[in-house]
Amino acid sequence: MEGRRGSQNEGVRISQELSEGEKRGTTHRKTTVKKCLNNFGISCNEDEVPHIAILGAGGGLRAMIALQGTLGELQNHGLLDSVMYLCGVSGSTWCMSSLYKHWDWSDKLLSLEERMYEMLLSTWSLPKAMKMLEEAAKDENYSLTDFWAYTVVYGMLHELDKGSLSDQRAASENGKNPYPIYAAVDEKSFNKLSENSADTWFEFTPHEASFLGHRASVDIKYFGSEFEGGEVKRKKEEMNMSYLQGLWGSCIGSKEENIEFIKDMLSFYIIERFGSNSAGFSGNVERFSTPSTGDEERSIIDITRIVHKTNKCLLSWKWGSINNFLYKISGINSAELMEDKIISLIDAGVAINCAYPLILCPERKVKLILSFDYGPGDPFKTLKQAVEYCRQNSIPFPEVDENLLREENNPSDVYIFRGENAPTVMHFPLFNKVNVPGHVTDSRFKFSPVRFVYNKEDFSKLLQAAKLNVSNNKDKILQEIRHVMASSNRSNLYSL
Incomplete structure (x- = not known):
């Protein structure tokens, strides 16, 4: 065909x-x-x-x-x-x-x-990592791949590549x-x-x-955009x-080691953002539910979003969530895949x-x-x-x-x-x-x-x-x- x-x-x-x-x-x-x-x-x-x-x-x-x-x-x-x-x-x-x-x-x-x-x-720049991560967390398909890419992989390679x-x-x-x-x-x-x-x-x-x-x-160029019936419905x-480096290279050690890496990086991120007094923040985001004003307000909203979404992804072990370009398409031998609006792509090393x-x-x-x-x-x-x-x-x-x-x-x-x-x-x-x-x-x-x-x-x-x-x-x-x-x-x- x-x-x-x-x-x-x-x-x-x-x-x-x-x-x-x-x-x-x-x-x-x-x-x-x-x-x-x-x-x-x-x-x-x-x-x-x-x-x-x-x-x-x-x-x-x-x-x-x-x-x-x-x-x-x-x-x-x-x-x-x-x-x-x-x-x-x-x-x-x-x-x-x-x-x-x-x-x-x-x-x-x-x-x-x-x-x-x-x-x-x-050296790697924590502010750059924070900015990339904060932007990623605004996306509805945020997953552990985003966090992994902009913290762990960036922390290893010391380079953020915004190219495509x-x-x-x-x-x-x-x-x-x-x-x-x-x-x-x-x-x-x-x-x-x-x-x-x-x-x-x-x-x-x-x-x-x-x-x-x-x-x-x-x-x-259109991978990740929303598709339906083989056509682009919303370009991203x-x-x-x-x-992509995070998606391709997320299989480092066991699941338990990955969880520890992510938790450690999340704690490090919070401490660097708000200081050592915020060490318990990742487990208690509710206390920031009424933010202050200005830059501090935006920072608290951003960090709350990241912590909430990352913890949620950890619980469901959610990686590589991407819009499925085969959603509601005909002509493939997988009714299940055609019904999935989101797919999950991971490191082929597994x-x-x-x-x-x-x-x-x-x-x-x-x-x-x-x-x-x-x-x-x-x-x-x-x-x-x-x-x-x-x-x-x-x-x-x-x-x-x-x-x-x-x-x-x-x-x-x-x-x-x-x-x-x-x-x-x-x-x-x-x-x-x-x-x-x-x-x-x-x-x-x-x-x-x-x-x-x-x-x-x-x-x-x-x-x-x-x-x-x-x-x-x-x-x-x-x-x-x-x-x-x-x-x-x-x-x-x-x-x-």
């Missing part, structure tokens, strides 16, 4: 086709990929270039810093220009969203690496950079259907926001990047901490996946989950020998899986017996995903570990590109 409801770009698009913006971006990117492969002695025309994807796993600041190092080292060896797609989950999206503010980021990764460290070392995802269109269409895809999941579908259902998965690009399983999309301002479902969309024609695992615990968990997802959805995926994945606490630096009529997968555990010999467990603990502060030394060590996984395996990556090209040529020959 294919069609659009509404006028021009405002309506809902139901189609198997990629967005026009993604088509433009990937078409322009083919010129760059072809030139890159030619430089390595691989001859092909633009229609034959293999679609290679990088998957950056989640893992808080660890993932953000590690992906920066991974991309920088790929570029250092001339390999980044061979990549068609860059897809991230959670902390990896923080790195991506920072890079795509620059239309030519792939040409200046070293300077952006230095900028990342300076940003993490800088559509601002990244130039950087994603000009062919200089891989095309970006950001992952999320629909909480209701995840709880009901699990991570192995395509209906669970949601994606963001600079052009559209989409329900993967329903092949339903809306222009990113496009979501800013800081909010499902599969690496966005295989999005990159394996058949229209993207990905032949080689470079999966960089930055997550906690079992370094093969995302790989095992991808195998199960593909099995349940009849998606071609290479056979994975479980015997190769038994060294969970002392993995190698790369694992390669090939299959007939399936993409080749190269899986890179962040910490391994090659880049941190004898210190895998210690490194995982030291660079925990819930670590919120990095000094210069540890920032450099983490970058170096990620870079070694590329530099030590650059020849293997090139070998797999050659293998994928040879396989594609054989397939084309057989089809004649």
